[in-house]
Amino acid sequence: MAEPTIPDASRLAGWRxxxxxxxxxxxxxxxxxxxxxxxxxxxxxxxxxxxLVFPAPGWTAFVTAVRSGALGG
Structure with a gap:
């Protein structure tokens, strides 16, 4: 399933x-x-x-995997 998108991300405030x-x-x-x-x-x-707008649990799992080195690279 494709993640929802926001066509113009500059419309959102609070980017970090x-x-x-x-x-x-x-x-x-x-x-x-x-x-x-x-x-x-x-x-x-x-x-x-x-x-791209990811579900919060999916994003958390991704960040955890990156931090632990589980994705290789």
């Missing part, structure tokens, strides 16, 4: 950079906390582009 993002203005994922539909996620280089 991922704690894994560097300070060199490179690739960065931004999220909005406490959004009623789930966790909106966007590419910081395209602030007026779309955002």
């Amino acid at each position: 950079a991922s704690s894994y993002s560097g300070s060199d203005a490179g690739s960065c994922v931004e999220v909005v906390d406490a959004h009623p539909a789930g966790v909106p996620v966007r590419d910081s280089k395209v602030p007026d582009g779309p955002a």
